[in-house]
Amino acid sequence: MSYKIGLVGKPSVGKSSFFNAATMNDVPEGAYPFTTIDPSVGEAYVRVDCAAPEFDESCTPNVGVCEHGTRFVPTKLVDVAGLIPGAHEGNGLGNQFLTDLNEADVLIHIVDFSGKTDIEGEATEGHDPRDDIDFLEDELDMWYLGILESGIEKHETKYQGAEAKIEVDLAEQMSAFKTNKDEIKQIILSLGLELDTETWDADDREALAREIRKRTKPMLIAANKMDTPEAQANWEEITTDPDYDHLTFVPTSAHAEKALKTAAEGGVVDYTAGDDDFEIVDDISAEQEAGLEQIREFVGEYGGTGVQQAIETALFDVLGSIAIFPGSANGSADEKGVFRDCFILPEGSTTEDFAYFLHSDIGEGLLHGIDCRSNRQIGSDHELDHRDVVEIVSTN
16 A cells, blocks of 8 residues: 655646656656646655664665665655646546546645746746635536536435435545545535535535545645745745635745755765755865755755655645554564564554554454554554554464
């Protein structure tokens, strides 16, 4: 199981630059619409404090790496082609984009906070980034509304026996969004609506579609090009606007991250993704040094370039995922090594969920778990916390 983080937004805002900076893959970049035509999938990493040192061990990662006590755990990053207004009606590449988006568990909306690209992705000056935020949310809401309306129509036109329930029919219609009847029912009631579609007006349906979208496709805003004065001015105004309190913002410069990673690969700087500083370790020209010092000033002020921070915030804070280490209570190693794995699980996962995650046979034979830090037995319904080290005891 690997979570997919979707990069979304209008053309020419730096989505491909962000993707390349995060994965160091060679996806074409360009300041024109539809640079990315097909979704590109790459491997990015999230940082997790390694548990091995607490057991006086050195880890041997099966995937990813561990540097100075920090595990870099892989996750999937999907760069979806740029959306334009009216995509839900088929404009641009339309529903292809939206279908591709549905493969993602959480979205990072890349927004040009400098205001130098208009709503169509063309070069301009003074564009309000809030228009971009609004347009994408509106497009997704209208996409959800169309599917919701189809579910309502099916519910209202089919035979209504005693067992017919709107939450069941809508959950079936919207199953692609990984929702279920219990969540749909809870959302309907949370909006103060009755479980009777005949009592819903157009505003109710739009509100319901919007709330289902927020729950099933959570989103983070990567405020890109924050190394420009225009973006910094927009940041202060937008992040204090109460209309956007429901969103999480991360100041970002994909350009700075790509420059640092390229310099690190060339042996020019010592830099690890997510760091808020770096060291120049090779002779460079005065012009190169000046450029790197500008980047140093930015990462020092904002705590990094924002690329790594956006990925981690999306996965752990917005989506609420947790990292779990399979372990043994005595910390012993075998011939394959110790602390080889670190898995990302959904928020609220239990010992039983973890057992089934490892293998269905292990889940079916689950007896109990062991919290390897305390060496205490934990039950199958015990809710796990981020960075828990758990041994599963199973008959299988």
